[in-house]
Amino acid sequence: MINNKKQENMATRPPVVVVLGHIDHGKTSLLMAIREFNILEKEAGGITQHVGAYEIEHDSHKITFIDTPGHEAFSAIRSRGSKIADIAILVIDACEGIKKQTKEAITHIKNAEGLSLIVALNKIDKPGANPEMVKQQLGREDIWVESIGGKIPCVEISAKTGQGINDLLDLILLVAEMEELKADISVNATGAIIESYLDHQRGPTATILIEQGILKQGDYIGTNTSVGKVKNLEDFLGKEIKEAKPSQPGIIVGFESVPVVGEKFFVYNSYDEAKQNVKKKEKREVVEMSPDQKCLNLIIKGDAYGSLEAIEEILKTLPQDKVCLRIIKSEVGDIADQDIKMAKSSEAVVLAFRVKKDKIAEITAENNKTRIYDFELIYDLTQKVRELMERKLTKEKERTDLGKMEVVAIFRTEKNRQIVGGNVTEGEIQKGALLEIFRDNEKIGNGKIVELQANKKDFDVVKKGKECGILYQGSERIKEGDELVAYKEEYVKEEL
Numbered sequence: 001m002i003n004n005k006k007q008e009n010m011a012t013r014p015p016v017v018v019v020l021g022h023i024d025h026g027k028t029s030l031l032m033a034i035r036e037f038n039i040l041e042k043e044a045g046g047i048t049q050h051v052g053a054y055e056i057e058h059d060s061h062k063i064t065f066i067d068t069p070g071h072e073a074f075s076a077i078r079s080r081g082s083k084i085a086d087i088a089i090l091v092i093d094a095c096e097g098i099k100k101q102t103k104e105a106i107t108h109i110k111n112a113e114g115l116s117l118i119v120a121l122n123k124i125d126k127p128g129a130n131p132e133m134v135k136q137q138l139g140r141e142d143i144w145v146e147s148i149g150g151k152i153p154c155v156e157i158s159a160k161t162g163q164g165i166n167d168l169l170d171l172i173l174l175v176a177e178m179e180e181l182k183a184d185i186s187v188n189a190t191g192a193i194i195e196s197y198l199d200h201q202r203g204p205t206a207t208i209l210i211e212q213g214i215l216k217q218g219d220y221i222g223t224n225t226s227v228g229k230v231k232n233l234e235d236f237l238g239k240e241i242k243e244a245k246p247s248q249p250g251i252i253v254g255f256e257s258v259p260v261v262g263e264k265f266f267v268y269n270s271y272d273e274a275k276q277n278v279k280k281k282e283k284r285e286v287v288e289m290s291p292d293q294k295c296l297n298l299i300i301k302g303d304a305y306g307s308l309e310a311i312e313e314i315l316k317t318l319p320q321d322k323v324c325l326r327i328i329k330s331e332v333g334d335i336a337d338q339d340i341k342m343a344k345s346s347e348a349v350v351l352a353f354r355v356k357k358d359k360i361a362e363i364t365a366e367n368n369k370t371r372i373y374d375f376e377l378i379y380d381l382t383q384k385v386r387e388l389m390e391r392k393l394t395k396e397k398e399r400t401d402l403g404k405m406e407v408v409a410i411f412r413t414e415k416n417r418q419i420v421g422g423n424v425t426e427g428e429i430q431k432g433a434l435l436e437i438f439r440d441n442e443k444i445g446n447g448k449i450v451e452l453q454a455n456k457k458d459f460d461v462v463k464k465g466k467e468c469g470i471l472y473q474g475s476e477r478i479k480e481g482d483e484l485v486a487y488k489e490e491y492v493k494e495e496l
Contacts, residue, residue, distance in 0.1 A: 015176035021091035052195030053249035183246030189213035222274030403427025447474025
């Protein structure tokens with residue numbers, strides 16, 4: 001028998017949509033096109049910052065779009081137990097077809113239980129568009145669209161001209177109607193953290209998406225890593241609201257610390273009850289590297305935790321067999337003086353993603369000759385890291401000649417080692433310096449000065465005109481009359 005009371009508490013909710021695909025195939029353009037022409041309450045002035053989600057109205061029905069930096073971020077959110085989306089739009093360039101990132105997005109979509117799929121063939125307005133070719137490629141990935149006998153809806157669009165956008169929105173509403181999306185509005189509100197950041201004026205701020213229940217101002221709210229009370233509740237445009245319903249994105253001010261993107265949140269009856277569920281934050285994973293492997297140290301500052309997480313996930317995919325990446329610090333907020341000092345001490349690269357740098361940090365960076373790289377796009381950041389990794393492999397050594405020594409005596413000879421004495425004829429001889437051995441003006445070998453003595457005492461440096469003895473290490477045998485040229489080599493410091 002159906003529980004009538006339970007049925008009364010179930011309300012139809014708008015669909016939640018995520019847009020995935022290759023980086024250059026028009027995901028952002030599509031989201032912007034939809035947002036510009038369909039956003040609710042246009043008089044509010046539009047979205048002034050990246051909040052991670054927005055709401056539109058089409059044919060008198062609302063649709064919520066998750067504006068994540070990419071499928072890596074979507075996957076990270078989903079991995080923490082948040083269903084987060086009902087429908088995925090797979091955007092593919094109708095001219096280029098399926099790329100590596102398209103295949104990765106398909107894998108994420110298939111792994112997301114209960115996620116419906118719509119294929120959007122973008123850039124259909126271009127002369128080279130070939131939708132039939134793309135459909136055949138999709139078939140090879142076991143994605144069969146309706147026009148070739150499958151069940152996956154497919155629409156041809158142009159984010160640039162607006163062609164097919166209304167058809168796409170109609171499809172979203174049709175799929176949502178077939179799914180019969182509902183939520184229980186009688187329970188304490190639950191949902192997911194879509195985006196989070198530290199607002200310098202308001203404190204920890206989070207964009208949330210309601211899954212069940214109705215969130216109200218004054219509710220006690222908690223995740224695994226943070227707790228608080230909803231002091232301010234706004235819609236995605238920043239307009240104050242009293243409550244947020246299922247599938248509705250909202251902005252919360254009131255967390256004691258910035259919650260982690262992807263976490264589920266729950267409403268509790270009291271602050272103490274919410275506090276009991278907070279867990280300690282996980283420690284950063286330590287990167288293991290072989291002794292001969294080079295390492296690129298990174299300090300990443302971003303505008304939001306969602307951005308940082310997406311950046312870190314993408315960086316993990318870069319090949320690190322020759323140069324490993326080690327994230328020294330990853331933090332939300334503007335570049336500060338201590339970031340530059342840390343970069344100097346750890347020889348790290350500073351990556352700034354959609355953040356500014358304070359005046360003191362700029363002065364410190366200039367004085368320390370520390371380079372700060374600014375980015376607006378994750379793709380550009382990733383390309384720069386690739387470039388810096390390659391530079392690590394190709395950086396050149398700089399040689400400095402120190403002095404010359406004429407060998408007058410051989411005191412002891414062992415395997416790969418000799419103790420020899422002589423006169424410093426030019427410059428100086430240093431302990432630890434490298435050696436070139438010349439005989440009759442011809443170079444015959446190389447080695448290293450392991451120990452340096454004068455008058456039977458240890459020295460670090462012996463200058464021109466003095467006698468000295470050295471413990472030489474090398475495969476070539478030194479003879480009386482040989483000339484030894486001492487030098488040192490240092491890697492040219494990279495412009496970081």
